[in-house]
Amino acid sequence: MYTAKGRLETSAMLKQYSPLVRRLAHQMIAKLPANVELDDLIQVGLIGLTDALSRFDTAQGVQFETFATQRIRGAMLDELRGGDWMSRGTRRQQREIESAVHKLEQRLGRAPQESEIAKEMGLSLGDYQELLGKVRGTQLVYLEDMSGDDGDNDYLDRHVADPAANPMAMLQDHRMREALVLAITNLPEREGYVMSMYYEHDMNLKEIAAVLKVTESRVCQLHSQAIARLRVKLRDW
Incomplete structure (x- = not known):
C-alpha cells in the first residue's frame, strides 16, 4: 500500500498491522x-x-512485517526497561521486608508475625503496616533477579522474546509450581485467604475486604506481606 510518491500509506498500514501489535503484546x-x-x-x-512505517525502506531487502516486528518489540522492551514497576527506593524497602522475614524464619522455625517483623526492622507495628501498604508487593519474580552476576543487559531481549527461556517459564516448571502451592498453603491463614481470593477467584480488594471484614488498605497490607513471604520461600527457584 503506497502513496503516489511511493511511500507507505500510513492509515491503511496501521489498520492492517494492528493485529500484529496485539499478537506480539x-x-x-x-x-x-x-x-x-x-x-x-x-x-x-x-x-x-x-515508527516502522516512517523508517521502512524497501532497499533494505526485508519484508515490512519482519522490519515492523523488530520495531514493535523494541518499543515494548524499551518501555519495560524504562517503566519500572517500583521505584528503586520502594523496591529496596520490599527487599528489606523480605530480608527480615527470612532471618526470622531461620531463627524461629516458623512464619513470623507482623509484630515480630516490625521489631526486626526497628519499626513500630503501625509504621510497618504503613510500609506494607506503600510497597504494594505485586511481583513474585523481578526481572533484575534474573540478570545474572555478570550484568546481562540483553537478558530481557533474549528471555522475554524466547518462549523457551523467559523469566516466567520457571512458573510453568512442575517442581516450581509444587513449591509455590506449598508456600501458599503454609502462609498465615488470612494471607492465604487473600491470595486465594485475589488470584484464584479474581476478587478485587473491595470484595476481599468485605469478606474479611477489614479495610481495603488492610487487604493491601496482607497481600504485600504474603508476596514477601512467598519470594523468600521461592528464592532458590
Whole structure:
C-alpha cells in the first residue's frame, strides 16, 4: 500500500498491522508479572509500528512485517526497561521486608508475625503496616533477579522474546509450581485467604475486604506481606 510518491500509506498500514501489535503484546504479556497492563504494551507497540512505517525502506531487502516486528518489540522492551514497576527506593524497602522475614524464619522455625517483623526492622507495628501498604508487593519474580552476576543487559531481549527461556517459564516448571502451592498453603491463614481470593477467584480488594471484614488498605497490607513471604520461600527457584 503506497502513496503516489511511493511511500507507505500510513492509515491503511496501521489498520492492517494492528493485529500484529496485539499478537506480539499477548505473547509478551504472558511472560511478564501480572501488574503489567496489556493495553499499555499495545499502545507502545502501535507507536513502534508508526515508527516502522516512517523508517521502512524497501532497499533494505526485508519484508515490512519482519522490519515492523523488530520495531514493535523494541518499543515494548524499551518501555519495560524504562517503566519500572517500583521505584528503586520502594523496591529496596520490599527487599528489606523480605530480608527480615527470612532471618526470622531461620531463627524461629516458623512464619513470623507482623509484630515480630516490625521489631526486626526497628519499626513500630503501625509504621510497618504503613510500609506494607506503600510497597504494594505485586511481583513474585523481578526481572533484575534474573540478570545474572555478570550484568546481562540483553537478558530481557533474549528471555522475554524466547518462549523457551523467559523469566516466567520457571512458573510453568512442575517442581516450581509444587513449591509455590506449598508456600501458599503454609502462609498465615488470612494471607492465604487473600491470595486465594485475589488470584484464584479474581476478587478485587473491595470484595476481599468485605469478606474479611477489614479495610481495603488492610487487604493491601496482607497481600504485600504474603508476596514477601512467598519470594523468600521461592528464592532458590
